[in-house]
Amino acid sequence: MTGGWLRIYAITYLVFLYLPVILLPMFAFNDGTVIAFPLQGFTTEWFVQLAGIEALHGALLNSVIIALTTASLSVVLGICAARASTRFTFPFKAPIMGAIMVPLVLPEIIVAVSLLVVVVQVLNLPLSAWTVIAGHTLICTPFAIAILSSAFQGLDQSLEEAAIDLGETRWEAFKNIILPLVAPGIVASFLICFTISLDEFIIAFFLTGAEPTLPVYIWGQLRFPTKIPAVMALGTLMLVASLIILSVAEFYRRRGVARVGGKDSGGFL
Amino acid sequence: MSIISLQDIHKYYGDYHALRGINCEIGEGEFFSLLGPSGCGKTTLLRVIGGFEDVSSGAVILGGQNMAGVPANKRPTNMVFQSYAIFPHLSVAQNVGYGLRKARLSKAEQDAKVTEALEMVGLSGYGARAAHALSGGQRQRVALARALILKPKVLLLDEPLSALDKKMREQMQTELRRLQRQVGITFILVTHDQEEALIMSDRIAVMFEGEIAQVAAPQELYRRPVNRRVGEFIGVMNFLDARHIEGADGKVRFDIHGLGKAVIEPANLPQGARAYAPVVGLRPEALSLIYEGDAPPGKRMAEGDVADLSYYGDMTYYEVLLDGMTDPVTISMKNLASRPVLERGARTRVTWDEGSLVVFGA
Amino acid sequence: MNSEARRGLLLISPTAVYVLLLLAAPLAAVVAFSFWTQDFLTIDRTLTLDNYREAFTDPIYRVLMIRSLIISGVVTVVTVVLAFPIAYFVSFYVPPERKALWIFLITIPFWTSYLLRVFLWKVILGFNGVLNSGLLGLGVIDEPITFILYNANAVVITLAHAFAPFTILPIYVALEKIDRSLIEASRDLGENRVTTFFRVTLPLAMPGVIAAVLIVFIPTIGDYVTPRLVGGPNGLMISNMIQTQFLKLNNAPMGATLAVLAMCAVTAISLIFVFFNRRYLR
Numbered sequence: 001m002t003g004g005w006l007r008i009y010a011i012t013y014l015v016f017l018y019l020p021v022i023l024l025p026m027f028a029f030n031d032g033t034v035i036a037f038p039l040q041g042f043t044t045e046w047f048v049q050l051a052g053i054e055a056l057h058g059a060l061l062n063s064v065i066i067a068l069t070t071a072s073l074s075v076v077l078g079i080c081a082a083r084a085s086t087r088f089t090f091p092f093k094a095p096i097m098g099a100i101m102v103p104l105v106l107p108e109i110i111v112a113v114s115l116l117v118v119v120v121q122v123l124n125l126p127l128s129a130w131t132v133i134a135g136h137t138l139i140c141t142p143f144a145i146a147i148l149s150s151a152f153q154g155l156d157q158s159l160e161e162a163a164i165d166l167g168e169t170r171w172e173a174f175k176n177i178i179l180p181l182v183a184p185g186i187v188a189s190f191l192i193c194f195t196i197s198l199d200e201f202i203i204a205f206f207l208t209g210a211e212p213t214l215p216v217y218i219w220g221q222l223r224f225p226t227k228i229p230a231v232m233a234l235g236t237l238m239l240v241a242s243l244i245i246l247s248v249a250e251f252y253r254r255r256g257v258a259r260v261g262g263k264d265s266g267g268f269l
Numbered sequence: 270m271s272i273i274s275l276q277d278i279h280k281y282y283g284d285y286h287a288l289r290g291i292n293c294e295i296g297e298g299e300f301f302s303l304l305g306p307s308g309c310g311k312t313t314l315l316r317v318i319g320g321f322e323d324v325s326s327g328a329v330i331l332g333g334q335n336m337a338g339v340p341a342n343k344r345p346t347n348m349v350f351q352s353y354a355i356f357p358h359l360s361v362a363q364n365v366g367y368g369l370r371k372a373r374l375s376k377a378e379q380d381a382k383v384t385e386a387l388e389m390v391g392l393s394g395y396g397a398r399a400a401h402a403l404s405g406g407q408r409q410r411v412a413l414a415r416a417l418i419l420k421p422k423v424l425l426l427d428e429p430l431s432a433l434d435k436k437m438r439e440q441m442q443t444e445l446r447r448l449q450r451q452v453g454i455t456f457i458l459v460t461h462d463q464e465e466a467l468i469m470s471d472r473i474a475v476m477f478e479g480e481i482a483q484v485a486a487p488q489e490l491y492r493r494p495v496n497r498r499v500g501e502f503i504g505v506m507n508f509l510d511a512r513h514i515e516g517a518d519g520k521v522r523f524d525i526h527g528l529g530k531a532v533i534e535p536a537n538l539p540q541g542a543r544a545y546a547p548v549v550g551l552r553p554e555a556l557s558l559i560y561e562g563d564a565p566p567g568k569r570m571a572e573g574d575v576a577d578l579s580y581y582g583d584m585t586y587y588e589v590l591l592d593g594m595t596d597p598v599t600i601s602m603k604n605l606a607s608r609p610v611l612e613r614g615a616r617t618r619v620t621w622d623e624g625s626l627v628v629f630g631a
Numbered sequence: 632m633n634s635e636a637r638r639g640l641l642l643i644s645p646t647a648v649y650v651l652l653l654l655a656a657p658l659a660a661v662v663a664f665s666f667w668t669q670d671f672l673t674i675d676r677t678l679t680l681d682n683y684r685e686a687f688t689d690p691i692y693r694v695l696m697i698r699s700l701i702i703s704g705v706v707t708v709v710t711v712v713l714a715f716p717i718a719y720f721v722s723f724y725v726p727p728e729r730k731a732l733w734i735f736l737i738t739i740p741f742w743t744s745y746l747l748r749v750f751l752w753k754v755i756l757g758f759n760g761v762l763n764s765g766l767l768g769l770g771v772i773d774e775p776i777t778f779i780l781y782n783a784n785a786v787v788i789t790l791a792h793a794f795a796p797f798t799i800l801p802i803y804v805a806l807e808k809i810d811r812s813l814i815e816a817s818r819d820l821g822e823n824r825v826t827t828f829f830r831v832t833l834p835l836a837m838p839g840v841i842a843a844v845l846i847v848f849i850p851t852i853g854d855y856v857t858p859r860l861v862g863g864p865n866g867l868m869i870s871n872m873i874q875t876q877f878l879k880l881n882n883a884p885m886g887a888t889l890a891v892l893a894m895c896a897v898t899a900i901s902l903i904f905v906f907f908n909r910r911y912l913r
């Protein structure tokens with residue numbers, strides 16, 4: 001029983017999923033300025049070109065800083081919330097957790113618009129990297145919580161009590177026992193948040209200041225047909241980078257599972 | 270002299286009254302068990318002693334010191350958790366040596382202590398193993414070594430054997446007992462298994478619904494349960510309606526339904542009871558079947574029919590419906606070559622031992 | 632309050648305060664703005680329903696709103712219907728040790744830049760695009776097909792692609808949770824494969840399907856990139872208008888009003904949807 005028709009359907013569906021992804025490197029290495037078939041021949045010119053675009057480097061640096069900050073903030077906020085929700089019972093737990101997870105289903109434009117209104121109209125502050133970070137942290141934190149909760153959930157509460165019983169304080173028990181055991185979850189959630197922030201456009205477009213993020217920069221380039229091959233090259237590099245980051249995240253998740261002697265039950269997504 | 274004194278301990282979880290006035294003294298070097306059905310508050314009491322739960326009122330005195338406000342990590346107690354709580358990211362040796370970090374020992378001293386502790390629990394040479402690769406019995410030993418290495422005044426064990434299979438459990442029972450004698454530390458064991466408590470303990474506290482019903486040594490507990498509930502919980506007991514007869518000679522007599530009259534020795538009467546319950550208890554081994562050819566039993570004899578039986582190999586348990594009674598009594602007989610196992614429906618004679626009667630206070 | 636509860640509240644408070652300050656308060660500000668008006672650069676803070684009146688009477692807003700809801704609905708149905716068999720296949724037909732690999736394969740495409748993915752769909756669906764060149768080359772069609780770019784269809788195809796993993800994963804998780812002996816029990820009690828699917832498997836997978844529907848439907852309304860790039864003039868959605876109001880026309884109150892209306896509409900539809908499916912969520 002291999003599900004004959006279903007298997008054919010699944011493979012067709014995978015082709016549908018991979019169609020744009022396969023085109024990306026094709027056009028990145030295509031020796032022609034028009035993004036259309038037939039392909040013109042092989043070139044690495046577009047990659048070489050990338051090295052010379054100052055604005056791109058600025059945007060990339062900006063995006064990386066924003067993504068690192070967002071990921072750090074999200075992971076810290078995520079640890080607090082995930083730990084609180086898996087270890088303690090407290091009044092109004094469900095509504096508080098619900099509110100924290102809301103950005104997961106909120107249309108991103110709503111997050112963007114509401115922060116824009118507050119920052120520009122109410123507080124009268126200039127838009128900057130910080131406004132983007134604020135928005136990105138809001139949408140990344142629920143992802144971090146989701147990953148970290150499953151890490152905290154798997155912990156036997158008596159592990160912490162055993163450490164305390166053997167003479168550690170609460171904080172030491174958390175630091176020496178809980179943190180090492182959830183470290184893979186922390187690394188994984190950090191990388192996921194980093195990747196989400198790096199790629200996020202809808203919020204960044206509203207909240208970015210004078211210095212655009214990488215996706216905002218790309219958006220600007222998409223209007224100029226001559227710039228597009230270089231953008232394709234850039235996209236290819238970003239895909240490769242994402243895949244490396246994800247593989248690292250997956251590696252850490254697996255190691256975490258192995259470390260506590262658990263059974264592997266699929267990816268962290 | 271007592272190492273632990275529990276003074277009128279109450280514990281509430283919200284509205285739920287989990288511990289309802291626990292008073293108990295536990296002696297130094299004693300193997301003490303908390304025995305009771307699931308949900309009666311044994312774990313809660315153990316965690317109160319260990320400092321993992323606050324009391325709602327009352328005091329835990331440990332080694333002469335009131336433990337109020339003393340956190341778990343500062344108490345001279347260590348715990349073997351029901352799940353063992355072996356740190357999965359550390360090796361066996363790192364687990365066992367975990368609590369030594371605060372002791373400021375040299376590396377060599379630490380290693381020596383760890384080796385010694387592993388040897389004590391029969392895990393020599395396992396130090397470098399990853400903790401999560403151990404079997405259940407081995408985890409249990411690591412948990413023991415890890416707690417005992419700190420030389421606590423009291424070792425707390427929460428159902429440490431319940432996760433093991435039967436063979437392993439029996440082996441660990443003797444081993445735990447041996448270990449306790451060897452280190453001389455007070456052990457407090459939580460268990461719901463009455464047989465385990467009887468085998469292992471110096472004294473047993475039987476708990477029901479947040480209260481201690483009786484504290485006694487195993488033999489005393491089996492021999493003289495203070496009430497019907499304890500008697501029922503520890504082993505098997507027959508309960509027979511009985512009427513107290515005031516004798517002119519000052520002796521206490523009972524007229525037992527189905528069996529007849531009996532004189533109770535003063536030593537077998539419940540202490541301090543002003544009146545007696547209208548029921549007496551009789552263990553299955555205090556009743557016996559009389560086979561053809563056995564010596565005539567004298568006056569203490571009744572007759573009945575075998576209603577049912579369970580054959581255990583070494584023993585047979587008979588359910589015998591005595592004449593004039595509505596419920597059968599349980600009688601245990603050792604199986605010997607000269608004693609054929611009776612069939613269901615067989616007519617039989619039954620004798621009983623007056624000295625084994627258990628009388629309850631009212 | 633006992634010490635456990637206090638510790639829990641203390642621990643959750645940084646995250647809760649963050650959400651309160653950066654989500655709840657801003658949302659409240661948006662609602663407030665929707666009742667104000669703006670005259671060039673000055674905000675008039677008298678409360679008024681003018682914006683709402685305008686939003687309901689001006690046909691352009693009404694058309695955009697209705698179109699957005701329809702597109703979101705169609706995207707949701709298409710995405711979930713296309714995704715369910717995949718989740719079912721991976722859960723029931725892929726051997727356990729290969730499941731993680733399949734899930735990984737399904738998620739990889741989504742780590743390509745979102746903007747570029749949408750852009751590439753434009754390349755695929757366009758007049759000289761990959762699809763048309765391919766079909767022409769194969770002789771399947773004689774002239775390029777045009778009904779798939781710069782209209783709502785293109786938006787649906789692109790978004791169905793964009794949300795694929797977000798639908799497959801919750802359904803897959805729900806299917807994985809189904810105790811396989813339940814299916815055997817149903818067969819044992821005389822149901823065939825198809826009836827078993829409808830009487831046992833599907834009802835038990837419904838929580839995943841409901842989650843998938845909400846995960847697609849709600850955010851879709853907020854996307855302005857896809858309609859802008861592949862939608863053409865007749866594929867624009869309410870988010871494009873919100874964006875225009877805020878960033879081009881500089882009319883924050885009107886933008887806020889449209890945002891509030893879009894959010895209310897989506898929430899109302901979602902609640903109705905959940906209400907009609909509540910029996911599956913117990």
Ligand SMILES: Nc1ncnc2c1ncn2[C@@H]1O[C@H](COP(=O)(O)OP(=O)(O)O)[C@@H](O)[C@H]1O
Pocket residue numbers: 282285287305306307308309310311312313314
């Ligand atoms: N943290 C808690 N919150 C609320 N009720 C509890 C908690 N811990 C235990 N209980 C309740 O207290 C009673 C006694 O529990 P426990 O001491 O674990 O019983 P035992 O170990 O004898 O089986 C049970 O009814 C249990 O439900």
Ligand SMILES: [Mg+2]
Pocket residue numbers: 311312313428
């Ligand atoms: Mg217990």
